[in-house]
């Protein structure tokens with residue numbers, strides 16, 4: 506029994522499965538992005554380029570590790586590790602192979618929200634500790650961005666919890682299963698707001714202001730090389746899995762068995778669909794300016810999020 | 824083995840103009856457009872020298888920019904490679920003995936692949952980089 510539990514934590518649906526999924530989704534994202542631009546994308550590294558993210562990761566691991574003299578060494582060493590570990594930890598709360606997650610407790614939705622905030626804080630520290638002007642601008646932009654999307658996101662994520670009368674992600678999935686419905690059918694406005702906020706959380710193209718390559722080199726990650734950059738990239742990939750898992754669990758029915766298709770397969774199909782939406786958004790839009798983004802979030806997204814809460818409280822969509 | 828495979832499978836480029844006429848730069852930018860789709864080889868254009876593996880240099884190295892070129896090269900983490908794109912970058916070409924020109928790129932930093940032409944076609948540039956990748960795959964790691 507203990508051996509099986511360890512297997513669950515380490516291999517499936519735990520760490521190893523999730524890391525493979527992270528690499529797979531980076532490939533899916535790059536491939537779709539390329540198809541929208543009318544090209545092939547990664548092609549020669551493994552069959553159809555599927556090993557491209559693995560090659561990138563291995564290459565970065567084997568590169569020289571440069572530590573700038575001016576940087577704050579402790580933070581510079583610690584932040585990349587924490588950045589990769591945090592989404593991995595949070596993913597244990599997501600129901601992947603069954604409607605019940607490996608770890609679940611009443612209030613884990615709040616932990617997820619908190620970990621999103623912490624990710625941004627880590628980005629801020631990463632940029633700040635490297636003591637480069639580009640990193641500093643990138644990290645300040647990242648913090649500013651958080652101030653604008655965090656509030657609508659928090660408001661809207663509470664709505665499924667109100668509807669299901671449970672503050673745990675697994676509880677919300679089970680409520681959807683019991684009522685044979687999807688959150689998206691009841692709260693389409695909430696789903697739209699969450700998708701927009703998640704694009705900002707992941708710093709994907711319309712909101713990739715903190716790492717705008719044409720303006721500030723590579724933003725907050727400018728000074729990171731080798732291993733540390735590899736960890737940041739893996740953290741980002743894991744965060745994409747985390748975000749799509751959250752959207753799937755709260756709005757798209759989560760990991761539920763459908764007829765003969767097992768729950769884990771349904772989970773992979775649904776999260777891949779969410780990733781596809783992200784990569785289409787990335788390919789179709791151009792970057793906003795930071796002031797446009799903040800003004801837009803406060804002027805339009807926040808009232809819409811409040812409206813969704815009011816609707817749920819009035820009994821619509823619950 | 825695996826390391827060489829990974830290195831040759833994911834070369835990230837950074838572009839540096841050392842004082843060329845922009846002809847090579849336009850061709851280089853053309854080479855990274857969707858038409859040529861260099862992402863097939865895993866090539867990505869990076870903004871920061873800290874993230875790059877291959878430094879693509881265009882233009883003759885002027886005296887003024889020589890130390891900046893050296894500095895950008897030093898900022899890249901090793902193993903790092905340099906491609907000289909265009910006849911100017913290969914040797915200095917018509918500007919070779921000009922009072923303000925230091926020489927070709929290899930007068931400042933070591934160069935791994937030369938692509939001559941004024942300017943070389945995007946196909947020639949991609950071919951040069953692909954040959955460099957073959958070299959990386961072949962070298963003992």
Ligand code: SF4
Nearest residue numbers: 843844846847909911
């Ligand atoms: S090789 Fe020709 S096109 Fe390229 S920088 Fe020199 S003169 Fe310009």
